[in-house]
Amino acid sequence: MVSRDVELGRSVAEIAEMVVADMHMADQTLRGAGLGILPDYAINGGVVLSAVPHDVLSLVEVRQMVNLSATRRLWSRLKNVCAMHPDMVSELWSYKAGRVPGGLFRRLRVPNPIAVFAEPPTVALALGGHGRLLAVVICGRHRAGGVFCLTSDERMDELAIIAICEPLAEDGSPLPSLDGDRPTWEYANLSIPAGDSDRFSAEDLAEWTARRDGLDAPTDGQREIITRILQLLVYLCSSKADITAPVAPRGKAAKRGRRERQWKSRDTFLRVGWRLGPALKAARERAQLARRSTERAGSGPSGWRQYPHQRGGHQKTVWKGPGRTIPDSTLVLPYWVSQDLLADGEAPEGIVRPVR
Structure with a gap:
């Protein structure tokens, strides 16, 4: 009989593979539209998206795909996947984080991770309805240059977060894909200040995000997702967080080299809260x-x-x-x-x- 830990590991591997495939598909879509250089600009600087012609894709679509593609390129340098144990997630959801200093997020234990939920929790979505929170993509950003960077980069002064959710129908089933190719997912983008002088709470972040989106007040979905993300990030920045690194291979497995070992194997994930x-x-x-x-x-x-x-x-x-x-x-x-x-x-x- 398969143990629960093995089942959870398989679930993380499946979701992580889908998330990375979706990020790669965004990159391929940009290339097909002749916009494949934009993710490089988003990392190294060089162009304003509003100045790019959008004959095939809307500005909103281009921005989201650039975000996904650029964060994937930075993630692929280290390929860190944090497997979130559902029992630990439930506990973190019940703990209050309060007001936190932005400088805390410069001490992220794992650089540029994708936090994947072994049992995706159901959350209220920013635009209404409910969905499963599949993963949280965490990247660094340099505000002055407006470019993405590693979370370990000295220039990093804010975190760029992409929460990936799977919207659910009224009966609790996933919504069908609109084009039969890309999954029907909803992306919640969040910027979290990481400066030494920054102090804020989840409600502050929700209000900033609402103003960015042209809303008078945050929606219930925005408040919930932002609160959950902040609870997760505060824990991932703790020097005493229960994060277990994968066991280094030995013998023949070690000789094959890292390149042959699949990143999406459950044996290569960083386990968060499994103990x-x-x-x-x-x-x-x-x-x-x-x-x-x-x-x-x-x-x-x-x-x-x-x-x-x-x-x-x-x-x-x-x-x-x-x-x-x-x-x-x-x-x-x-x-x-x-x-x-x-x-x-x-x-x-x-x-x-x-x-x-």
Whole structure:
């Protein structure tokens, strides 16, 4: 019987391959329209898109395809794929990030990754309706030059994010492809400041994005997607994030060289939350069971003690280095309140109680 981890790995491999194929198809479409040089300009500078004739493709289509093609070219230098464990994603979705410093995003643990969801969560879409969040493409950008770059580039002062969603019909099934070739996907583009003086929350990002799109206020879909992306990015910037690198091949596999090893193999992905996510889910389930049993038994004779419960975790920014000038993010794990009131065997192990 195939284990759940193997099934999740296969799902990540399938989605990652579709995402990269779609980005490559955008590049091929631009080449077919005689606009194949635009992704190079988007990386190295050189042309204003509004000055390009659009006889075949609209300006909106050209911009989106240029974004996809340029980010794919930069991604292909390292080919980093972060496989997001669904249990870890569920936990991150429940944690608040608060206001964060932009400089934190210059400390992304994995350069230019594509974060792929093994079990894509359902989210509200920016333009209405719902869809599955398949992947988040993360790239760097230099605002002054208006060009894409690696997230490790010293010029990088903002993150360029592309959230790729699969819209769903009312019955929950994927929408059919319009042209039978490219999938019917929706792309949410987001810019996240990465300057040392920047401070913002998810709501700030949503309002900036709404103004960019000519809206008076953010839509519910914009708020949700931006909140989810920020929760994900804050964790990926943590120096203590549960990110496991693939095991280096040995013997004959090592001799074949990196070029022969497929990037889309589940054995080459960076696993995010595959250890911590299931542990947190199990602890949460035990906490809910313990709370129900305590409520049935009553609150105790004294009447003033809080009933045993698990206080939710959250993400916070901490400052390190000389003069505490280097931002880092840390995940404050859930911990127990009035744990001593629990019956023997009810308190889950492995929950960290933060030091006061």
